[in-house]
Amino acid sequence: xxxxxxxxxxxxxxxxxxxxxxxxxxxxxxxxxxxxxxxxxxxxxxxxxxxxxxxxxxxxxxxxxxxxxxxxxxxxxxxxxxxxxxxxxxxxxxxxxxxxxxxxxxxxxxxxxxxxxxxxxxxxxxxxx
Numbered sequence: 001x002x003x004x005x006x007x008x009x010x011x012x013x014x015x016x017x018x019x020x021x022x023x024x025x026x027x028x029x030x031x032x033x034x035x036x037x038x039x040x041x042x043x044x045x046x047x048x049x050x051x052x053x054x055x056x057x058x059x060x061x062x063x064x065x066x067x068x069x070x071x072x073x074x075x076x077x078x079x080x081x082x083x084x085x086x087x088x089x090x091x092x093x094x095x096x097x098x099x100x101x102x103x104x105x106x107x108x109x110x111x112x113x114x115x116x117x118x119x120x121x122x123x124x125x126x127x128x129x
Contacts, residue, residue, distance in 0.1 A: 001025065008064035012057050014040045021061050028065050028122040032078070033057040034114050042113055047084040048091060051116040055095045058120060067122050069095055074102045074121040080110040088116070 006021040006028065007013075014020075014036075021030040035043045035050035036057065043053060062068060075096070079088050085107065101120070110117060 026124040071122040078117040080115040
């Protein structure tokens with residue numbers, strides 16, 4: 001089985017040792033996406049701004065792989081403060097529709113640099129296994 005690194009213009013890069021996403025057959029495994037610009041620099045904002053920027057980065061990587069948000073089957077969400085959970089649950093449906101992906105949400109785990117991070121697993125329904 002081969003692994004394909006998903007990269008393209010407009011996909012945020014990192015100086016850390018990880019791939020933005022790996023395609024393995026019809027599956028796409030995406031590394032955590034945070035509020036960073038295309039050069040990988042953190043863009044600090046309020047919670048809503050950081051979450052929306054993170055989601056836009058997810059969309060860029062999915063698009064580079066020929067996928068959409070509707071192809072996401074699982075999300076893992078990291079919310080810096082439990083105080084932001086209500087806002088998180090308000091913003092989430094702006095990006096994901098029913099049937100919602102399976103979801104895990106963890107709070108209080110990001111330290112002081114980030115307010116939100118997300119990683120996803122997607123399935124390419126148009127690609128045979």
